[in-house]
Amino acid sequence: MEKLIYIKKESLKNFLEKISKDYDVYLPIQNKKNGIINFDSINILNENYIMNLKEKTRQSLKFLFFPPYESLFEFEYKKDIKNPEVTEIALSKPGNSNLREKVIFGIKPCDVRGIDYLDLVFNSGNNKDPYYLNKRENTIIISIGCSIVYPDCFCTSIGGSPFNFGNANIGLLDIGSDLIVTKLDESEKIKKFIADYKDFFEKKDMDDETENKINEIVLQSNKTCSTNWKKINPENITAKMESTFKEDALWQEITKKCISCAACTYVCPTCVCFNIADEQKDKKGERYRCWDFCTNYYYTLEASGHNPREKIYQRYRNKINCKYNYFIKRNKNLYCVGCGRCIDVCPVGMDIREIVSSIISF
Amino acid sequence: MVNILENKLKEKISSLIEELEIIIGYSESKAPLKINPVFIKTKEEIDRLIFNNLCVNNLATYSYYLSADTKGKIGIILKPCDVKSIIQLISEELLIKNKIKTIVIGCNGIIDYKKINKAVNYQKIISAKLDENNITVNTIDKSFNFKLKDFFAQKCYVCNIYDNPPYYDEFIENDLKLNLEKKKEYEDIEEFEKSGLEKIYKFWEEEFNNCIRCYACRNICPLEVCRDKCIAQLDEPHWQSHKINSSEGKFFQLIRIFHLAGRCTECGECERVCPANIELLKLMKKVNQIILKLFDYRPGLILDMKPPLLTFKNVEQNIKDEELI
Ligand code: SF4
Ligand code: SF4
Ligand code: SF4
Ligand code: SF4
Numbered sequence: 157m158e159k160l161i162y163i164k165k166e167s168l169k170n171f172l173e174k175i176s177k178d179y180d181v182y183l184p185i186q187n188k189k190n191g192i193i194n195f196d197s198i199n200i201l202n203e204n205y206i207m208n209l210k211e212k213t214r215q216s217l218k219f220l221f222f223p224p225y226e227s228l229f230e231f232e233y234k235k236d237i238k239n240p241e242v243t244e245i246a247l248s249k250p251g252n253s254n255l256r257e258k259v260i261f262g263i264k265p266c267d268v269r270g271i272d273y274l275d276l277v278f279n280s281g282n283n284k285d286p287y288y289l290n291k292r293e294n295t296i297i298i299s300i301g302c303s304i305v306y307p308d309c310f311c312t313s314i315g316g317s318p319f320n321f322g323n324a325n326i327g328l329l330d331i332g333s334d335l336i337v338t339k340l341d342e343s344e345k346i347k348k349f350i351a352d353y354k355d356f357f358e359k360k361d362m363d364d365e366t367e368n369k370i371n372e373i374v375l376q377s378n379k380t381c382s383t384n385w386k387k388i389n390p391e392n393i394t395a396k397m398e399s400t401f402k403e404d405a406l407w408q409e410i411t412k413k414c415i416s417c418a419a420c421t422y423v424c425p426t427c428v429c430f431n432i433a434d435e436q437k438d439k440k441g442e443r444y445r446c447w448d449f450c451t452n453y454y455y456t457l458e459a460s461g462h463n464p465r466e467k468i469y470q471r472y473r474n475k476i477n478c479k480y481n482y483f484i485k486r487n488k489n490l491y492c493v494g495c496g497r498c499i500d501v502c503p504v505g506m507d508i509r510e511i512v513s514s515i516i517s518f
Numbered sequence: 519m520v521n522i523l524e525n526k527l528k529e530k531i532s533s534l535i536e537e538l539e540i541i542i543g544y545s546e547s548k549a550p551l552k553i554n555p556v557f558i559k560t561k562e563e564i565d566r567l568i569f570n571n572l573c574v575n576n577l578a579t580y581s582y583y584l585s586a587d588t589k590g591k592i593g594i595i596l597k598p599c600d601v602k603s604i605i606q607l608i609s610e611e612l613l614i615k616n617k618i619k620t621i622v623i624g625c626n627g628i629i630d631y632k633k634i635n636k637a638v639n640y641q642k643i644i645s646a647k648l649d650e651n652n653i654t655v656n657t658i659d660k661s662f663n664f665k666l667k668d669f670f671a672q673k674c675y676v677c678n679i680y681d682n683p684p685y686y687d688e689f690i691e692n693d694l695k696l697n698l699e700k701k702k703e704y705e706d707i708e709e710f711e712k713s714g715l716e717k718i719y720k721f722w723e724e725e726f727n728n729c730i731r732c733y734a735c736r737n738i739c740p741l742e743v744c745r746d747k748c749i750a751q752l753d754e755p756h757w758q759s760h761k762i763n764s765s766e767g768k769f770f771q772l773i774r775i776f777h778l779a780g781r782c783t784e785c786g787e788c789e790r791v792c793p794a795n796i797e798l799l800k801l802m803k804k805v806n807q808i809i810l811k812l813f814d815y816r817p818g819l820i821l822d823m824k825p826p827l828l829t830f831k832n833v834e835q836n837i838k839d840e841e842l843i
Contacts, residue, residue, distance in 0.1 A: 190795040191640025192728060210658070211642050214793065215730075224730060224762035304658050307548070307644055413555045415579065416745070418732040419793050433753070433760050446762050452733075453746040454753075503738050503791030504575070505547050505554040 158362045161337040161350075163328070168335070171356040172198060172261065178352075179259040179296070182220065184213045195220055195260065209262045209330075210304060212495060216425030217260065217267045218274060221291045224422070225446040228287065228432070233439040257294040266311045266495040268299045268322040270425025275323070276487055277428050287445075296349060299324035300335065305377050308496030310385040310509060316494055318377040325349075331369045338370075385494075385509045390484045393516070397481035400515050407469040410514050413504045416468045418449040420498035420506070421475065426491050429455070450474050480512060524569055526690050527595070527623060531564050534688070538619060539590030542580050544573045550646040550655070551631040555580070569595070571648060574628045574671065576785040578603035578740040585617045593619040597628070598683035599673060602783035602818025603740035605685050609821055610781070610828060612743055624681045624692030627666075627674040629653065632790065634669055638662055650694075667698060671786055672799065675701040684819045704807045710800060722768065728794035729767030735788035735798055736774060741781050749773065775801050780809040780827045783818035812836050 163171060175181055181198040186208040193213045201207065227250055234244045263271075271292075278288035302309070302318035311317060319338065321327030325346050327339030337357070340346060350357050400406060421427040431448040435441055448455060451472055456465040465471045483491030492508070499507045531541060535558075545556035545566045553572050558564060578600050584592055596604070601622050607613035634655060635643065641657040653664050674680075680696040683689060711718070737745050749757045750770045758773070759766055774788075782802045789799040809815055813826035814836065 186640070187728075188639075190725075190728070191635060192795060194728075306642055306658070412557045413580075415734075415737040417734040417737040417791075418730075419734045419791070422730050422732050423793065431760060433756070435756070435759055444761060446760050447730075452751070454751050499549070501734075501793040503734050503787075505549060505552055507548070 160360050160362045160366065161340070161357050162334040162360070163337070163356055164334055164358065165330075165332075167356055171353065174356070175259055175353060178257075180256045182258060182260045183207050184209060184211075184262050207262070209300060211306070212264060212497065212500075213267075214497075214501075215423060216270050216495065216497065217263060218270065218425050218428070220260070221271070221274060221288055222278070222428065222430075225444060226287060228443045228445060230440070230442050231436075232441075257296065259296045259298060261298045263297060263299045263324065264302060264495070265299055265318060265320050265322065265324075265327075266309070266316060266493040267425055268297060268324045269311070269316050269320075269493040270495070271297070272322045273426050273483075273487075273489070273491060273493070274428065296326070296345070297324045298326040298328065299339075300328045300330055301338070301374075302377055302381075303330045303373050305380040305384075306496070307384060308499045309381050309494065310496060311494035312378060312381040313385040313388050313509075314490045314492055314494045315388075315390070318381055319374055329370060329373065331366065331373065336366070336370060386513075388480075388490060388512070390488065390490055393490070393512070394481050394484050396516055396518075397477050400518055401473070401477070403518065404469070406515070406518055407473045408467075410511050411469040411472040411506075414451070414468050414472055414506055415504060416451045416453065416471060417503065418447075418452065419501045419503060420508075421449040421451060422447060423497040423501050425493055425495060425497070426479070450478065476508070476511060476515070521570075523623070523690070523692055523694075524567065527569055527621075528564050528567055530621065530688060530690055531558075531567060531593070532561065534593055534619065534621070535561055535564065537591065538593040539588050540584070541593035541595070541621075542577045542584070543567045543595040544569060544575070544577075550643050551629070551634060567595070569623055571627060571629050571666065572631075573597070574630070574786075574790060576600045576603060576740055576787050578607070578785075579738055579787065581613055581618055581740065582607060582743045585613060588617075591617060591619055593621055595621050595623065596683075596686075597625045598622055598679045598681070599625075599677060599783070599785060601683050601685050603785060605821050606741060606781055606783055606818040606825070607743075609823060609825060615821075619687045620685065621688045621690070622683045622686035623690045624695075625677075626680065626692060626694040626696045627670045627677075627698060629666065629669050630671040630786075630790075632795065634664065637664060637669070670698060672706065673784055673786055674698060676703045685821055704803060707800065707803050707807055723764065725794075725796045726764045726767045726771070729764065729771075729796060730794060731762045731767055731770060732793060734791045734793065735771075738787045738791045739774075739778070739782075740785070740787070741778060741783070742774070744777070771798070771801065775805050778802060779805045780813065780815060780825050781817050782806055 172181060176198045182195045183198055184193050185196040185200060185205050186193040188204050188206060193208050193211060194215050195213055195217060229247050229249045232246045234246055236242060278285040299321050305318055321339040325341050326337060328335040329338045429448045429450055430445045432445050434443050457463045479491040541558050543556055544553045545568055547554040551572060555575055555577055556566055577594050577596060581594060581604060601620050604618060604620055608615050638655060638657055643655050643657055646653060646655040651666050653666055655662050675698055677696060736742050750773060758769060784803060786799050789797060792798055815826050
């Protein structure tokens with residue numbers, strides 16, 4: 157008979173505390189004062205900062221691996237008085253800040269997918285971004301499937317599902333009393349992890365009751381999620397995006413209310429655009445990168461003063477094409493994980509599902 | 519239920535639609551407690567228009583940019599307080615009066631959905647139902663019933679123009695009148711200030727830890743017509759660092775506040791849209807309170823009055839030289 161591995165809900169707190177002795181543990185933590193949930197260190201938990209595994213975090217996991225601002229290096233111009241025509245530039249790179257391994261607990265499957273896509277951007281072929289890898293490597297990702305699906309979730313429409321754990325190391329399913337392990341990757345690292353904490357990973361034979369419960373939850377979540385939007389076929393949608401690209405009137409119509417802020421892109425797990433700037437005072441300075449957004453006027457503003465995407469509809473068209481066209485051509489998948497964050501934060505109620513639907517039906 | 523007010527609105531719009539190139543109004547949204555701005559051009563679309571206590575958005579936001587993009591006249595459906603933004607834009611010569619037809623609806627207050635979010639402990643709201651005095655909201659596992667009167671926007675508790683807009687081209691009267699216990703203007707600011715500078719500073723430190731510099735607060739503001747020319751985003755000259763962190767967030771906000779001093783009509787849109795839930799309106803109100811004291815001026819009330827910071831007087835009644843040092 158199939159063996160079931162599970163963590164008892166009542167020992168979850170102890171489990172997390174225990175692993176935090178050996179790892180830096182990050183969890184979805186809600187600030188009770190303003191309600192915002194974000195991934196943060198287990199060390200900040202107190203009566204005002206509480207773990208919340210139910211709802212999505214405001215910021216996706218991108219926040220931890222590709223932060224809004226990070227220093228790339230510092231520089232200093234040095235002159236030798238005896239050799240005034242020679243200027244040397246001394247560079248200092250930030251050291252490996254995180255030597256401890258991390259465990260990130262309680263990630264939703266859509267966010268796992270988001271990280272899988274970030275890996276394609278920052279860690280594939282010749283693209284190895286040391287700043288990203290420094291934070292991304294040595295991370296154990298423990299995901300919990302969504303027994304609750306909210307109205308703005310639509311992962312089932314874009315090829316995911318509330319229990320598709322992608323490249324997460326461990327996938328859990330919440331059946332109320334226990335968290336059932338439904339995915340475990342084969343790596344030595346994870347085998348060791350399970351062995352190290354075997355007191356918490358209990359085993360039993362699969363029984364009918366549990367099996368029914370699991371099936372029921374999976375079925376229900378998939379069903380709810382798929383009523384939130386229709387299924388999008390990556391191939392058809394690329395063709396549609398190509399054929400509507402030049403329909404300016406259509407794009408103007410569907411983007412009229414957009415105010416071209418960064419709310420949707422900054423909360424999106426897959427938006428990865430960044431800007432690089434040097435800032436210097438006297439002889440010392442810093443080169444850093446920080447998030448940038450394509451819905452922004454400055455994004456394409458050229459030095460001449462010309463802006464090829466002067467109007468909001470041109471910029472928003474790029475955003476949608478990036479996610480529902482260009483990325484598919486490179487990586488076969490939609491560059492949207494269906495988390496619905498952009499819908500949640502948009503000040504004027506732009507709903508990416510409605511936008512894409514109107515393009516499809518054009 | 520037949521909505522008398524909405525019918526009146528639709529009738530009015532039908533009679534105006536021929537002369538207007540485009541009309542901006544409110545329509546239903548799938549998201550609970552929210553509405554959608556809608557842009558209509560044809561008679562067939564008029565039926566999409568709604569008006570209720572959830573119509574919080576200030577549609578004047580679209581006036582400046584849209585008027586640059588349209589040849590004809592733009593109709594905008596506004597609440598009496600929203601029209602203040604239009605007045606301010608016209609008085610600053612940023613908007614041409616004849617380009618805009620202000621269609622103002624008498625108002626019985628609007629609901630601040632962030633207050634409701636707070637009242638349900640920030641659990642996600644999945645559906646809501648509104649009637650005359652109550653609102654029912656459902657989270658995934660609970661149902662809440664609230665009295666509307668506690669959940670109006672801050673501005674409604676000090677409003678005295680709800681059925682008496684300071685300016686309009688068309689006015690649609692609302693049989694329902696605002697019926698709230700009045701609060702004193704800037705009472706909340708005075709209360710907040712009692713906690714002392716140290717606490718206030720700590721408060722803002724914490725608030726801005728969450729700022730992601732998304733510029734939603736700037737871009738939603740009807741008066742910040744500078745969104746594509748903002749000094750916070752310029753590369754050359756590099757006035758402000760582009761770093762995204764708490765201190766740059768605060769600095770950016772200081773720029774906003776000073777650029778809006780004596781212009782902000784306190785519509786509350788910046789605070790509403792902030793994804794970090796920062797209480798931005800407190801900052802705006804503080805500056806306006808000072809402007810009121812110094813210049814005896816409230817933004818957005820008089821069409822042909824020059825805002826004090828756009829003009830110059832040799833002697834200011836309320837500013838004593840010796841107090842400035
Ligand atoms: S879609 Fe919404 S959140 Fe995104 S840029 Fe436009 S207004 Fe801002
Ligand atoms: S586009 Fe919207 S729904 Fe898609 S991944 Fe980004 S935030 Fe989530
Ligand atoms: S401030 Fe006055 S006009 Fe504005 S929404 Fe409130 S009641 Fe209506
Ligand atoms: S204050 Fe809020 S709305 Fe403004 S930039 Fe910061 S996070 Fe965005």
